[in-house]
Amino acid sequence: MLVIATAVTLEHVLRSGCDPGLTSILQRYQPLMTDEDLAVIFILHPGDRAQDLASIRGRAFENWEFIHAESGWFEAVFVLDDYGHGHAVLLPDKLEYDPYLLTICREHAATDC
Numbered sequence: 001m002l003v004i005a006t007a008v009t010l011e012h013v014l015r016s017g018c019d020p021g022l023t024s025i026l027q028r029y030q031p032l033m034t035d036e037d038l039a040v041i042f043i044l045h046p047g048d049r050a051q052d053l054a055s056i057r058g059r060a061f062e063n064w065e066f067i068h069a070e071s072g073w074f075e076a077v078f079v080l081d082d083y084g085h086g087h088a089v090l091l092p093d094k095l096e097y098d099p100y101l102l103t104i105c106r107e108h109a110a111t112d113c
Contacts, residue, residue, distance in 0.1 A: 004041040007033040021071025074105035
């Protein structure tokens with residue numbers, strides 16, 4: 001799992017090159033992370049399970065604000081407080097990823113955000 005908690009890390013990931021669908025999602029977070037540290041982004045890798053994500057985030061995968069499907073990726077957004085701090089969990093829509101998380105995302109994702 002890749003955790004992006006700073007603007008510097010986000011810039012490094014974008015410069016390193018990644019999936020075009022992931023790139024477009026990550027670029028939306030640049031202003032949030034450049035101006036203030038409002039977001040922490042969690043990008044799941046094959047083999048990462050819901051319990052691994054919960055352990056690293058300190059929260060279960062529940063009470064999301066929205067789940068969006070775009071370019072083969074799910075983006076689950078969690079608002080943590082009234083100041084706008086939050087988590088974004090990014091998960092490719094691929095069979096080798098956690099079936100529990102994929103099922104939740106597929107059942108609840110909007111495609112028109």
